[in-house]
Structures are given as structure tokens and as C-alpha cells.
Amino acid sequence: MSAYVIAEIEVTDPAAYEDYRKQVPGVVDKYNGKFIVRGGKIEPKEGGWTPKRIVVVEFPTMAQAQKWYDSPEYAPLIKLRQRASKGKLIIVEGT
Secondary structure (H helix, E strand, O other): OOEEEEEEEEEOOHHHHHHHHHHHHHHHHHOOOEEEEEOOOOOOOOOOOOOOEEEEEEEOOHHHHHHHHOOOOOHHHHHHHHHHEEEEEEEEEOO
16 A cells, blocks of 8 residues: 655755755655655645645555655755754555
């Protein structure tokens, strides 16, 4: 069953976040992930949710998504993302 990494991001340091954006695709690819949503226009409809940026990455399985997140290649990028932005991130199974 596929798994999805879903992140709500508010960029606080655009230059540092751009560095993150340039580096992360290679690590996602290495772990068989695929970007489904990477920014783009957001139009809030219900519940008062007004995120600044949404990212969705699909992985073949929950285990593969977890392997990517815990990987030595992604560890320094997590720190870079956290310095350059505020946000929330989950991994969820789905179809």
C-alpha cells in the first residue's frame, strides 16, 4: 500500500529553503519517492485552514517512506528545512 509524506510549510528563510528545495529531490528519488504536490496555489475552503505551502510525496510503502525520512542522506536536510521554515509533517498510508 502506498504511503504519503504530507507537509504543511511556512518558509521563514527563503534563501535557505531554496537550498533545501534543490537538494531534496535527489534523496526522494533515491528512496523511490515521487512528488505529487510541491507548493502551488492554495485555495482554502473549510475549517479555517490556510497553509502557506503544502508538499505531498508518494512512496511505494509506509516502510519505504520511513526509510527515506530516517535516512542518513535526509538527516542534514531535515535540519536545513527546520532552520528555513516552520511546519508540520506526517506519513500516512493510503491508496
